[in-house]
Amino acid sequence: MKVSEKLEAIIVEAKSHIELVKNLNELNDAKAKYLGKKGSFSDVMKLMRDLPNEDRPMFGKVTNEAKQVILGYIEEQRNILEQQIVNEKLSKETVDVTLPGREFTVGVKHILTQVIEEMEDLFIGMGYEIMEGPEVEIDEYNFEKLNLPKDHPARDMQDSFYITDDTLLRTHTSSVQVRTMLANKEKTPIKIICPGTVFRRDDDDATHSHQFMQIEGLVVDEKASMADLKGTLLEVARKMFGEDRKIRLRPSYFPFTEPSVEVDVSCHNCNGKGCNVCKGTGWIEILGSGIVNDNVLEACGYDSKKYQGFAFGIGVERMAMLRYGINDIRAFYTNDLRFIKQFKKWKKT
Numbered sequence: 618m619k620v621s622e623k624l625e626a627i628i629v630e631a632k633s634h635i636e637l638v639k640n641l642n643e644l645n646d647a648k649a650k651y652l653g654k655k656g657s658f659s660d661v662m663k664l665m666r667d668l669p670n671e672d673r674p675m676f677g678k679v680t681n682e683a684k685q686v687i688l689g690y691i692e693e694q695r696n697i698l699e700q701q702i703v704n705e706k707l708s709k710e711t712v713d714v715t716l717p718g719r720e721f722t723v724g725v726k727h728i729l730t731q732v733i734e735e736m737e738d739l740f741i742g743m744g745y746e747i748m749e750g751p752e753v754e755i756d757e758y759n760f761e762k763l764n765l766p767k768d769h770p771a772r773d774m775q776d777s778f779y780i781t782d783d784t785l786l787r788t789h790t791s792s793v794q795v796r797t798m799l800a801n802k803e804k805t806p807i808k809i810i811c812p813g814t815v816f817r818r819d820d821d822d823a824t825h826s827h828q829f830m831q832i833e834g835l836v837v838d839e840k841a842s843m844a845d846l847k848g849t850l851l852e853v854a855r856k857m858f859g860e861d862r863k864i865r866l867r868p869s870y871f872p873f874t875e876p877s878v879e880v881d882v883s884c885h886n887c888n889g890k891g892c893n894v895c896k897g898t899g900w901i902e903i904l905g906s907g908i909v910n911d912n913v914l915e916a917c918g919y920d921s922k923k924y925q926g927f928a929f930g931i932g933v934e935r936m937a938m939l940r941y942g943i944n945d946i947r948a949f950y951t952n953d954l955r956f957i958k959q960f961k962k963w964k965k966t
């Protein structure tokens with residue numbers, strides 16, 4: 618058989634073989650079969666040895682051309698196979714954009730947290746610092762330094778959970794007043810609020826809970842008057858219940874403030890005319906406050922001749938109940954999602 622015929626035969630075979638190859642591995646095998654060291658071409662090349670010198674260049678040229686043709690087939694098939702791989706991948710990874718999306722549920726901050734954060738924003742804006750204090754408190758800070766010595770009758774106002782004779786679950790956040798003053802030793806001004814949980818021995822019902830939250834406020838400076846207190850509390854009332862609210866102060870009693878006042882806000886429901894929210898009075902009680910009692914200043918290391926202060930205690934649940942018309946304090950703690958989720962779309966007033 619002539620060399621050219623032999624090459625022709627290899628080309629024909631290679632073409633039909635390569636066209637049928639199904640993957641890249643098989644393609645590599647085919648390449649080896651025809652062009653590799655032990656492939657069909659090496660056999661042909663062996664023929665060159667028997668040729669006269671003058672015929673060799675021609676032989677080389679022809680075999681080379683044949684090789685190129687086969688390489689061409691291989692490359693063509695490689696392109697086809699690679700394209701197939703891409704197509705398969707694309708069809709597997711197709712996203713059906715018409716499918717409905719998976720819902721991503723975003724949590725809701727508890728309404729009490731929302732109220733506290735809103736208050737914090739307000740007070741930070743007025744230059745206050747946010748403090749924290751322990752929920753397990755010593756009697757000295759919860760009562761004694763607040764002008765409530767042992768056996769003082771006013772202790773009955775705040776029935777407590779005692780852990781030992783001298784430690785208890787704090788009955789109010791006012792203990793943080795004591796802690797702050799003791800830590801500052803006549804440094805002024807003090808301007809703090811302290812949100813936190815407090816505990817009292819109470820039977821739970823719609824308006825009583827053995828655990829609830831307060832936001833304590835304390836300002837101590839060389840001058841801190843009733844007028845300053847009133848202006849501050851007016852801001853609180855307006856932030857919580859709307860810009861047109863008015864407040865009024867009623868005389869009250871707390872051992873740690875003198876004079877003491879209870880603060881009412883004009884009813885946001887009826888605008889002061891009288892309705893069931895304000896029990897017909899036009900006013901709603903929102904917090905207790907007063908001018909820091911001299912005994913408290915002295916007990917906490919401040920010269921009462923030189924310094925004055927005012928303090929207040931805001932009931933967080935009470936604020937939220939009034940604002941949203943919630944009539945059972947237990948709703949805050951029983952974790953019924955239907956209750957909690959209502960405050961998702963909560964809007965600032």
Ligand code: PHE
Nearest residue numbers: 789791871905906928929930
């Ligand atoms: N600690 C008081 C209470 O829990 C509230 C209060 C705080 C009153 C600060 C006056 C000043 O009832």
